[in-house]
Amino acid sequence: MTLYFTQDHEWISVEGDSATVGITDYAQAQLGDVVFVEVPPAGTQVAKGKEAAVVESVKAASDVYAPVSGTVTEANSELEADPSLVNSSPEGSGWFFKLTLSDPGELEGLMDETAYKAFVAGL
Amino acid sequence: MSADDHIAEPLPLDAWHRARGARMVPFAGYAMPIQYEGIMAEHAWTRAHAGLFDVSHMGQLTLAGEGLDEALESILPADVKSLAVGRMRYSLLLNESGGIIDDLMFCRWPTKIYMVVNGAVKAGDIAHIQAKLPAAITLNHMTERALLALQGPEAFAALERVTTGRWPLSALTFMMGGPYEIDGIDAFITRSGYTGEDGFEISVDASAVERVADILCAQPEVKPIGLGARDSLRLEAGLPLYGHDLDTDIDPVSADLAFAISKRRRSEGGFPGADRILKLLAEGAPTKRVGLAIEGRLPAREGAEIFAGDSKIGTVTSGGFAPTVGGPIAMGYVDAAHAAPGTSLEIEVRGKRLAATVTPMPFVPHHYVRKGAA
Numbered sequence: 001m002t003l004y005f006t007q008d009h010e011w012i013s014v015e016g017d018s019a020t021v022g023i024t025d026y027a028q029a030q031l032g033d034v035v036f037v038e039v040p041p042a043g044t045q046v047a048k049g050k051e052a053a054v055v056e057s058v059k060a061a062s063d064v065y066a067p068v069s070g071t072v073t074e075a076n077s078e079l080e081a082d083p084s085l086v087n088s089s090p091e092g093s094g095w096f097f098k099l100t101l102s103d104p105g106e107l108e109g110l111m112d113e114t115a116y117k118a119f120v121a122g123l
Numbered sequence: 124m125s126a127d128d129h130i131a132e133p134l135p136l137d138a139w140h141r142a143r144g145a146r147m148v149p150f151a152g153y154a155m156p157i158q159y160e161g162i163m164a165e166h167a168w169t170r171a172h173a174g175l176f177d178v179s180h181m182g183q184l185t186l187a188g189e190g191l192d193e194a195l196e197s198i199l200p201a202d203v204k205s206l207a208v209g210r211m212r213y214s215l216l217l218n219e220s221g222g223i224i225d226d227l228m229f230c231r232w233p234t235k236i237y238m239v240v241n242g243a244v245k246a247g248d249i250a251h252i253q254a255k256l257p258a259a260i261t262l263n264h265m266t267e268r269a270l271l272a273l274q275g276p277e278a279f280a281a282l283e284r285v286t287t288g289r290w291p292l293s294a295l296t297f298m299m300g301g302p303y304e305i306d307g308i309d310a311f312i313t314r315s316g317y318t319g320e321d322g323f324e325i326s327v328d329a330s331a332v333e334r335v336a337d338i339l340c341a342q343p344e345v346k347p348i349g350l351g352a353r354d355s356l357r358l359e360a361g362l363p364l365y366g367h368d369l370d371t372d373i374d375p376v377s378a379d380l381a382f383a384i385s386k387r388r389r390s391e392g393g394f395p396g397a398d399r400i401l402k403l404l405a406e407g408a409p410t411k412r413v414g415l416a417i418e419g420r421l422p423a424r425e426g427a428e429i430f431a432g433d434s435k436i437g438t439v440t441s442g443g444f445a446p447t448v449g450g451p452i453a454m455g456y457v458d459a460a461h462a463a464p465g466t467s468l469e470i471e472v473r474g475k476r477l478a479a480t481v482t483p484m485p486f487v488p489h490h491y492v493r494k495g496a497a
Contacts, residue, residue: 032161033163033164035422036451056444058162058163059351059443080420
């Protein structure tokens, strides 16, 4: 399992051609209290860098972008009942969706954890 | 965020907010704290205890001079003449067609009128007032003053403990103001606010505001609260926000602010836009500002369109998740035919139709401490 990060503060955990996507702890702290998450249903085709999900905090709605292209296999249904999982466990039970990668080569431009931490430290 | 996010000089409590872990955002041309520990927690704290808000971005003005009351009545629909010393009123700066230039509070001091206007539009307000008032009236923009709001059911207990004055703090009831001292610092205090809770607004010299904020936050009831919770609190209280729920294209009747047009002024007229506004009062406005309770958890935000069946009949002007209500709420303008409480409507958000019901405001009851109440 390999963990990658984007400059838009999504994480993607990859195993073979399957991956799980969520937003980082930095992102959830910036958003504040999450009150609603709209995740793409299974079967949705998502494209790298395009809107894939929407997260609503008390204050505002924010797009979440697909870190890579692929087909969604599962949306995290627990977020419907408890959107605050995104705040309490952004990189665990607050994951957004799982997908099958259509082009694993797209992972190459993403950051590893060390690079992401350095990126956030520079913000 | 827009082009007028240009940041002016820091407000007097800038460093104080940052030292307390606030996240600062551009607002009304200033860097201001959006939140400290989180909007939900801050909102809940204010409803249960007392929250301290820095509202120093707002414009504090004094007006004085011969013929002041008549002059103010030429630009406001309020009954200024009957306002006694220490009394405060909500009013509206109106343009010639009855559109709302700003909403404001004013209070009679012994020889002056003290006025608080919205921060984002204060420069335009001042220019408008100066252009309209006769030369005998002097307007002073008190840029040397800071303004704090202490709001919540425990605000009185916390403030009373640290306040001295000629009168006890309890002499102030809702919409009254007077001079007090906090640790020897002169403070003009009004019993007013923007959360629907009991509370106070405290005007002090900018050089002393850190000291006053420290003293208030040292009280066990008090925590600093950011703009995020200020917005969710005022939305639950059904209070409109200028620039969102009110603007120059909206008249007071449509805005459901007809209470701000006093009885005498209704019969006498003589305020800007009076012809149009008095006609709307008599015949009803074609659109009305209403509250909307939304089913489910997905909030509808400013700009979302409101439908009755296939017809678009309105637009959301403020909306979000309401922490005390426990769900999404909004306010917006709808055609008068669909404005009755209980009317079922739909709001479109990202292609989905959310079921919404027209709901009387406030969404959360006001807890103002009025004169004569126990």
